[in-house]
Amino acid sequence: MIRTGIIGLGKMGLSHCSILGAHPEVDLVAACDTSGLILEAMSKYSPIKVYTDYKKMIGENELNCVFVATPTKYHAEMVIYSLENNLHVFCEKPFSLHINDGEKMVRLAKEKKRITQVGYHNRFLGTFNEIKRLIEFQVLGDIYHFLGEAYGPVVLKKKGGTWRSETSEGGGCLFDYASHVINLINYILGNITNAEGTLLKKIYSKSVEDAVYSTLFLKNGLSGILSVNWSDETYRKMSTQITVMGTEGKIISDAQELRIYLKKENKKLKLEKGWTIKYVTDLTAPVNFYLRGEEYSAQIDYFINCIKENELNNRSSFESALQTDYVIELLKKDAERR
Amino acid sequence: MDRILFGDNQFFAVNHLSDEKSRAQSIRFKDNKAIIDVLDTAIELGIMTFMCTTHDRIADICKHIRANNTRYKDFKIYPCMPYAHKYANAVTELGILGTLKAYLPGNIFSTLAKGGIAFAKKDFISMMELLVDVEMKMFKGINTPVIFIQNVVTDLILGLGMKEFFIAFNNYIKNKYNAEAGYITMNMPMLLDTLESCGLKNPIICSSINKIGFRMSGGIKLYEKTIREKKIRPIAMQVLAAGAIPPAEAFEYVCRQKNIESILFGASSRAHIKQSRDYISMYGN
Numbered sequence: 001m002i003r004t005g006i007i008g009l010g011k012m013g014l015s016h017c018s019i020l021g022a023h024p025e026v027d028l029v030a031a032c033d034t035s036g037l038i039l040e041a042m043s044k045y046s047p048i049k050v051y052t053d054y055k056k057m058i059g060e061n062e063l064n065c066v067f068v069a070t071p072t073k074y075h076a077e078m079v080i081y082s083l084e085n086n087l088h089v090f091c092e093k094p095f096s097l098h099i100n101d102g103e104k105m106v107r108l109a110k111e112k113k114r115i116t117q118v119g120y121h122n123r124f125l126g127t128f129n130e131i132k133r134l135i136e137f138q139v140l141g142d143i144y145h146f147l148g149e150a151y152g153p154v155v156l157k158k159k160g161g162t163w164r165s166e167t168s169e170g171g172g173c174l175f176d177y178a179s180h181v182i183n184l185i186n187y188i189l190g191n192i193t194n195a196e197g198t199l200l201k202k203i204y205s206k207s208v209e210d211a212v213y214s215t216l217f218l219k220n221g222l223s224g225i226l227s228v229n230w231s232d233e234t235y236r237k238m239s240t241q242i243t244v245m246g247t248e249g250k251i252i253s254d255a256q257e258l259r260i261y262l263k264k265e266n267k268k269l270k271l272e273k274g275w276t277i278k279y280v281t282d283l284t285a286p287v288n289f290y291l292r293g294e295e296y297s298a299q300i301d302y303f304i305n306c307i308k309e310n311e312l313n314n315r316s317s318f319e320s321a322l323q324t325d326y327v328i329e330l331l332k333k334d335a336e337r338r
Numbered sequence: 339m340d341r342i343l344f345g346d347n348q349f350f351a352v353n354h355l356s357d358e359k360s361r362a363q364s365i366r367f368k369d370n371k372a373i374i375d376v377l378d379t380a381i382e383l384g385i386m387t388f389m390c391t392t393h394d395r396i397a398d399i400c401k402h403i404r405a406n407n408t409r410y411k412d413f414k415i416y417p418c419m420p421y422a423h424k425y426a427n428a429v430t431e432l433g434i435l436g437t438l439k440a441y442l443p444g445n446i447f448s449t450l451a452k453g454g455i456a457f458a459k460k461d462f463i464s465m466m467e468l469l470v471d472v473e474m475k476m477f478k479g480i481n482t483p484v485i486f487i488q489n490v491v492t493d494l495i496l497g498l499g500m501k502e503f504f505i506a507f508n509n510y511i512k513n514k515y516n517a518e519a520g521y522i523t524m525n526m527p528m529l530l531d532t533l534e535s536c537g538l539k540n541p542i543i544c545s546s547i548n549k550i551g552f553r554m555s556g557g558i559k560l561y562e563k564t565i566r567e568k569k570i571r572p573i574a575m576q577v578l579a580a581g582a583i584p585p586a587e588a589f590e591y592v593c594r595q596k597n598i599e600s601i602l603f604g605a606s607s608r609a610h611i612k613q614s615r616d617y618i619s620m621y622g623n
Binding site for chain 2: 010014017018021035037044239282288289
């Protein structure tokens, strides 16, 4: 059994808590938060021990790993303390607020040979892994353009709110929503190294952007467009989509389906000429416990498995998340130039 | 429960396979009249139970049903609460505390109000009851013999091991609403074990049951065995696995699982509703 603790019982923390609680190879021992209400509910009704001091939690429970799901500004401090105590660490996204913090966490994890993962759950979705696979097989010929999008209904009217409305605390559409798309582009197409024409638009929020638009340039020479807006109420929930265009066709992928258009049949991969639709039902491996989507369970199963196998090469490692933080920084700087 | 329950995903742009189809649905059902027309069609075809989430727009449908109570006198609604996205989006913006403050009735800082007392005393069971009342308000005067907790909440509680809430929900639904409690889940075998351990015998559980094992956590074999051997009143949903299984094959499989009590499906056209209904009666039980 992997002895596990959680720091932060917000939306993601509770969700992780539930998935870990149901995991047959995990002993979810303790959880830590500062909200009296949540702690009271946990201690009254769940078998998990609760703490307000994460150092005390780590000190008292002989944990193997810890999940950090606090607001982003606390990540560095907590992750570093956990690594120094030789714990494997799963950290929520976005990874770090400041690049030097992120680099420090990556360095320390390497030094300590700990398994690290960041909660970019799209890397565990069947459809996005399939588009990645098809692109690696070069089914699209020469790729000349991509479009990375995410839309959803988070901020729909003018008002302040929680830490998510403070950019200095990791709030805003760039940190919260666009980070997912950036991370996915890095994963599927290659690392982003430059950005131009970045627009961070306020729609309803006073101190943070509600939409992010930019032209992105990848290390491998490819370029494309980023378009993200969390104030779009025509969407029922967050909806992420990647479109890739090449000389031999085009692929559009979201969380549910993959639409592939090819100019010529691809016999090797059994793809017809014209449109082929692949659904999530064909691409998604079942999970033992389902809460909000297979990918949330799959990322945790994967992390636990990496610990069991002592596999340091992680699909959503600290390093890969730091790459996303570099791009966030890049977009902020580019937008400020205007 | 009736053999056929009519679902509502199609009305609220829920499509598990395609965002594009979702959008088309959202345009088609922009007006409540379009929803009511489809419900009337289902009723004409002999389907008398509507299982729906506590979406804001259901309140308008309920108004229509109350205003025409003779026409709908045999019509039943099975509410499923809460409409999770409402809370999930609110939590992203307001935090958990902020969301509770926004949705608990009355002034939660006033110790004179029921919500205030519950909040001050950290009485979570009372808070749950108050939230149930908030969601149930729209169904006043409508026959709601079974009331469900949505899967996100059921499964969250299941994973957290907070069994007391299942018991409290069951008791509250029985005492206050004179109805039976139902539980929607994506983890049916695990949930049944937990409910049994709480002393909740022969519970109504609605879960994905389909030929390809889609969203059947624990595996299709375990589901089939549980349905066959355990005391449970199963409702099958996602029978078509979001469209991945052709209808004839899909309904044939579900009807072959002997102890399934009800089958839930949603459809937007008369032809589709009729087709599904006919398959279910053809393959029998």
